[in-house]
Structure formats: C-alpha cells, structure tokens
C-alpha cells in the first residue's frame with residue numbers, strides 16, 4: 001500500500017454512523033480512472049450541496065487521473081493495486097481495512113473497474129453506492145454504452161444504486177435518461193451521460209445522508 005498524498009494520519013475509527021446530527025457523512029471513494037465523478041462529489045461538497053467529507057480515495061491503477069484530483073482537494077489517496085493481490089477477496093479485505101482506518105461511513109464506487117466480493121460488501125452492508133452508465137436493469141456489466149448503441153435503443157442514461165453481490169443489480173437510488181442522437185458514438189454518448197452522472201451521484205449521496213439524519217435514533 002502506498003499513500004501518495006498523506007495530509008493527515010488515518011484517524012482511529014469510531015465505527016459506522018456519523019457521530020452528531022448534521023455532521024458531514026464520511027465518504028470513501030474508489031476509482032480506477034479519470035475520476036470525473038470523484039470531482040463531481042468533491043465539487044458538491046465544496047459548494048454546499050452535499051454535507052459530506054471525502055476521507056480517502058482508494059485507487060487500483062497507478063495511472064488513475066483521480067489521484068491528481070484527490071491531491072487538489074487535499075484528500076489522501078491510497079493505491080491498492082489489484083495485480084499485487086492473490087485473489088479478489090484479498091484485495092477487498094485490504095480495501096475494507098483501509099476504508100475503516102480512514103473512518104469511512106459510506107463507500108462510493110466512482111468508476112471502480114473491479115468486481116467486488118462479499119468480503120467488502122459485508123464490511124459496509126447497504127452502505128456502498130455505485131454509478132453505472134446505463135438505465136439499469138438494461139446493459140449491466142462492462143461496455144454498457146457500446147451495448148446501448150448496439151441495441152438501437154433511443155434512450156439510455158445512468159443509474160446510482162446500492163451495491164450488492166450481483167453486479168449492477170442492487171436497489172436503485174436515482175437515474176437520469178439521456179437520448180441517443182443520430183451519429184452518436186461511444187465517446188459522444190459517454191460525454192453526455194457523464195454530465196448526468198455528475199448531477200445524480202452527489203444528489204443520490206445527499207439523499208442517503210438526509211435519510212440517515214432523519215431516521216437516526218435520538
């Protein structure tokens with residue numbers, strides 16, 4: 001494990017659940033690539049749309065651009081390279097341990113291009129959120145945008161959902177529709193889908209956080 005930008009030592013975990021009413025929810029973000037969704041969450045926090053704090057970014061690909069974004073926002077970034085682990089479970093056990101070390105309450109998979117196992121789901125039951133570039137339950141799995149183009153549908157979009165063991169199948173929190181236009185290719189369509197992703201991912205997190213505040217025992 002290497003930490004590219006340690007600004008603070010990992011806090012001692014106080015367990016799940018935010019400590020005080022209206023306390024920011026503590027997020028751990030997992031990303032493999034560009035990190036534009038990380039940026040959208042960070043921007044929503046910065047401008048007050050989302051009462052949260054990103055405790056840590058976990059990335060599995062040393063080239064992930066998300067790292068630069070984390071640095072710019074003063075968020076510690078931890079590399080857990082899947083190639084250095086013997087199994088998916090071993091990687092997920094280390095991911096879970098790291099998220100706990102950083103006192104994370106909610107886990108956001110923002111372009112984490114790995115299949116997650118029960119090991120990680122059990123560590124954050126019902127508290128892992130994923131963003132997927134299709135209107136689920138259509139076009140699960142990889143190349144969702146190419147799948148939509150190949151199927152000739154006229155509308156696709158993006159979905160924010162709770163992570164369960166079955167890939168891209170957990171309870172849906174929020175969706176946005178995106179029309180497929182004449183002449184669209186995967187890049188042009190992905191760009192328009194991402195505009196919507198950047199709206200609904202922070203909004204869905206905020207909704208979950210609000211539910212937690214309202215429903216929290218006093």
Ligand code: GRF
Pocket residue numbers: 031032033034035036037038110111112131132133158194197
């Ligand atoms: C997004 O399109 C998301 O739906 C998918 O991976 C992509 C990540 O994009 N799961 P970015 O790295 O946040 O820019």
